[in-house]
Amino acid sequence: MDWKQLFEMQKQLDTYIENHHDLSEVNLFQEKHLALLVELGELANETRCFKFWSTKPRNSQQVILEEYVDVLHFLMSIGIEKGFIYLEKGQNDMEASLTESECFYQVYQKAITYRENPTDQHYQDLFSWSLHLANQLGFSDKDIQQAYWEKNQINYQRQDQGY
Numbered sequence: 001m002d003w004k005q006l007f008e009m010q011k012q013l014d015t016y017i018e019n020h021h022d023l024s025e026v027n028l029f030q031e032k033h034l035a036l037l038v039e040l041g042e043l044a045n046e047t048r049c050f051k052f053w054s055t056k057p058r059n060s061q062q063v064i065l066e067e068y069v070d071v072l073h074f075l076m077s078i079g080i081e082k083g084f085i086y087l088e089k090g091q092n093d094m095e096a097s098l099t100e101s102e103c104f105y106q107v108y109q110k111a112i113t114y115r116e117n118p119t120d121q122h123y124q125d126l127f128s129w130s131l132h133l134a135n136q137l138g139f140s141d142k143d144i145q146q147a148y149w150e151k152n153q154i155n156y157q158r159q160d161q162g163y
């Protein structure tokens with residue numbers, strides 16, 4: 001996966017949004033970090049993985065993928081804010097037998113650790129766990145890339161339409 005290209009696209013989108021809202025001089029790390037946590041919650045909600053009290057089925061893979069790429073936007077954005085990008089280092093050796101709920105929990109934990117101590121190592125860790133989550137949800141690199149491109153375009157359109 002060409003992560004460098006995606007980070008470049010994210011950087012351009014972030015700049016576009018910041019300029020549009022006259023926020024280019026404002027530190028948006030906290031808001032973006034909170035947005036990441038909220039989007040993670042929305043994603044978990046669509047999977048319904050933690051809803052042991054309900055028999056209602058999970059949402060479609062398409063809807064879940066759309067939520068996942070919102071997470072990915074903010075995930076990349078909080079890396080860019082601190083000068084980091086994800087550096088793919090081959091296979092990650094995460095526990096394959098984790099449940100989806102456990103996986104979400106790991107991503108939340110890594111996100112909090114990164115906020116408290118925003119080092120490159122903590123960012124790589126958070127990103128790797130987020131990709132592991134995508135994997136557990138059944139998405140390939142190609143699925144993610146395609147859906148990211150589509151939402152990236154929509155995000156520009158929304159800005160232009162006064163969203």
Ligand SMILES: O=c1ccn([C@H]2C[C@H](O)[C@@H](COP(=O)(O)OP(=O)(O)OP(=O)(O)O)O2)c(=O)[nH]1
Nearest residue numbers: 013014017018032069070071073074077151155
């Ligand atoms: O600095 C920013 C701010 C936002 N986004 C993107 C991330 C995400 O893809 C979208 C915001 O999420 P969404 O589309 O769910 O917007 P919302 O305002 O939460 O939607 P709704 O009004 O439907 O709740 O904007 C960025 O990439 N960079």
